[in-house]
Amino acid sequence: MEQGVDWRRSPAGLAALLGPPLGWFLIFFAVPMAVVLAYSFGTNEGVADIRISGTFANYARALEPLYLGILAKSLAFAGLATLVCLIIGFPVALAISFATPQMKALLLIGVMLPFWTNLLIRTYALIALLRDEGFINMALEGAFGWAGFERLNMMHSNFAVLVGLVYVHLPFMVLPLYAALDRLDRSLIEASLDLGAGHVRTIFAIVLPLALPGILSGLLLTFIPVLGSYLAPDLLGGPDSQMIANVIERQFKRANDWPFGAALAFMLMYLTFIGIALQAMARRRRAADAG
Template identity: 80%
Template sequence: MQGEIDWKRSKSGLAGLLGPPLFWFILFFAVPMAVVWAYSFGTNVGIADIEISGTFANYARVLEPLYLGILAKSLAFAALATLICLVVGFPVALAISFAPPGLKTWLLIGVMLPFWTNLLIRTYALIALLRDEGLINQSLSLAFGWAGFEPMQMMNTNFAVMVGLVYVHLPFTVLPLYAALDRLDRSLLEASLDLGAGHLRTIWNIVIPLAGVGIASAVLLTFIPVLGSYLQPDLLGGPDSQMIANVIERQFKRANDWPFGAALAFMLMYLTFFGIALQSLLKKKERTE
């Protein structure tokens, strides 16, 4: 059609579309991140002064056993929370994908509903449930008080941290899983069932392999924010439950050691880039097969 703009060839039109978001990205994301990255190669020369000296001492300090241990514990926490989210979220996503259209909408709203509430409020709600005088212990005391029930210590434990991490990040697992499962070719599932395979075998041999990219995306989208979580360990955990993000927060606030905090933060960034690159390789391998 004459007069219609070819966006692929019109450089001015493309620049007009990309200009404002690109400017926003550079000014409010790329530049601050570059400044923090530069801080990771600096040293403190005063209370509020940092000299960018090009030193790698901060990264060498990250490799000390103390911080490597905290990082390893954070990776273990993130891996366990992601695994629990995957085990719980996969049946939920599968049920939503096979639900009637009207019910499917309400189920998706139910999954996304926690996002409509502030994270801090949701974490304090968990405290109301898990503390010694909380709703769980009160209910168990009413039910088993005759047997001498004593309140269970759930707060300030690794268990409470794991509950908080799974509760907060479960939607990050369910939504990409649903997106992958909803696009499956249902005729393949029907053929598997018609040929005598049971439901569990069909899920294991047909559904999971076909949804492999969605599962990888769900794992990545869950693992990365869990690894960077600091609110749940800070409010729900004890001294032995602190994760690497809590150490980073202390370096920037209480210790006023911005160079070392920046080095710790970018170690997480490097791990994130590694995870994204690994996912891209898996996608590329799947496309070539």
């Protein structure tokens, strides 16, 4: 039997294999993030001059009630959008996992198709649906115009932001759910149905507990990018729909306050690390209970 490669005996091969991706990671991710982290402890000395002084004033400012309120609103938006994605995405993923192989491939392409289109184009397409003269109002007016239908004002509202967030991030929920549901032991589902449990009870008693790792992964993979979204609130929302990412964008581009923008950005990073740590703790707890 052919033995596996022992990378400890060929460090040159291991370095050649890991060198390019590790170099890419360091140059285009680790170093820029380290610079932004250093900026978060700095102060503006001029238009383009930032002095790294080791101050925590930017983080103290980020904890002011104004910015904590915006962060709380962002967390609420992200939590609600993630919940809606779960409610919509779970039946979709379940249907894909039980589809025929040919239909399964087509459905997966349909889920991944939005990734092939620029996010800005997709957002403007949503604007074409939601605006006062959009396709939704035109269709409703044509169907119910005889009853005195008045056009719905959906744009520049929290509703439009929520629709945009769900529309953009739904695939992030469907794909990990499908990966978990497709690996389920179908014999357990068949046994539940044979023993008299209905489809609804089988889903809640068998499918959901077994798919819990995929559900947790989908929640995390959806919540994190939703929390950092700024395009949907910027184009679809109103003055009271701005999220924390919009504040960060303004600090870097309009206010030219890079240290404070960096501190706000790393506040989001810290929340991301907390979410990943909670998921890891939940995974270890499930492994301990199973053992």
